[in-house]
Amino acid sequence: MDLFNSALGRNITFVRPAYFIISGFFGIPNIKYYYVFLFFVYIVSVVGNTVVMAVIFLDYNLRTPKYIAVFNLAFVDLLGNSALVPKVLDIFLFDHNYIPYNDCLTFLFFCYTCLSMQALNLVALAYDRLIAIIFPLHYQVKMTHRFMLSLITSLWVFIITFVLIAVGLLTRLSFCKSVVVNSYFCDHGQIYRLACNDYTLNSHFSTVLIFVILWLPMVFILLSYSYIGYALSKVASVKERVKAFKTCTAHVSLVAIYFIPILVTFTMSSNIHPNARIINLSLTSIFPPMLNPIIYVLQTQEIKVSLKKTLRIRTQSKIMVKNVIIK
Known part of the structure; x- marks a missing residue:
């Protein structure tokens, strides 16, 4: 124990609390209405992402590298909101x-893994669009099923390892004061x-984590679309530009x-009330997984066609079954 205390850097007794207390939404007026809203968002998210996954899985025409990434995004959204x-x-x-x-640490691991994977999945989709527009003639060669599966797998391994390190670093901390998580x-x-012991390493790693899961993906996506915009500006036909951008x-x-x-x-975190900040942060976590499948169904022609085709086949099958029963 003395050796461990010296490793902590202070002459204190190591304390691992039996529990943490989550206090975030307590004390916010009329918060139960927000819980109803959260439940509605969750149901829409589950239904929407399940539909997108089912459509991609059932339609052989959608088993392309792009839709492998879309399928993974729907899976991450479903898993994240369910966690x-x-x-x-x-x-x-x-x-x-x-x-x-x-x-609590397990809860943290799943939440951070899914939230981080959402951002990295957007990077994979941005890379897919970059290759499709910049190198359209070489897209089939550069963007293969194997490449996209390898990319998605690598991103999963990377972010799981990163979050596990963050969780592991928490286990070296001693909690001898408050256990209330705001x-x-x-x-x-x-x-x-x-x-109550030195958490400098945790703070530094947290900064790296934010850089990796927020700033790095955002910079890559902005640079990729800047390059796409520059490439499209060289295209003579306005119709071709619009067609490329629609993808x-x-x-x-x-x-x-x-x-x-x-x-x-x-x-704006320093200028808003702590309660408002907590609600805003919760919305940023749960809203994208609900809206992502809606956006893909409404804005992606291939998924709309496949969904209509699936619904039409199911309707025709029900009509045939009824006719057989009547006969």
Whole structure:
């Protein structure tokens, strides 16, 4: 124990709390209406992402590198909201705000992994659009199924490793003061700031984590679209420019929905009430997974055609079954 205390850097007793208390939404007026809204968002998210995954899986024409990334995004959105929203409702709606230590770290791991993977998946889709527009004649060679699967797998391995390191660093902290986490979930930053021993390493790693899952993807996407815009400006026909840009509208919408609320919230965080900040941050976590499938269904012609085709086949099948039964 003495050796461990010296490793902590202070002569204190190591304390691992039995539980953390999540206090985020408590004390906000009329917050139960927000819980109803969260439940509605979750149901729409589950239905929408399940539909997108089913359509891509069932339609052989959609089994392209681009839609492998879209399928993965729908899966991440479904997994992320399923990890976050039901637990948040359980914590605040049923007053189960005492979360055991290990459960809290597990909750943190799944939330951060899914939120981070959403951003990295947008990078994969941006790269797909970049190759499709800049190198249209070589797209089939450069963007293969194997390449996209390898890219998606690498991103999963990378972000899981990164988040595991963040969680592992939390286990070296001693919590001998407060165990109240002022957030709507087991937030990494809020937890390590509760420690009573040195959390400098956690703070530095948190900065790296934000850079990797927020700023780096955003910069890559902005640079890729700047390059796409420059390439399209060289195209003589306005009709060709519009046609090429239409293939990017769904992805641009996803990028805007994901990054703009986060940037606005962090930029204005010092000027807004803590309760408003918590609600804004929760909306940035749960809203994109709900809107992503809606955007892809409405703005992507291939998915709309496939969905109509699937619904038409199911309707015809039901009519045939009824006719057989009547006969």
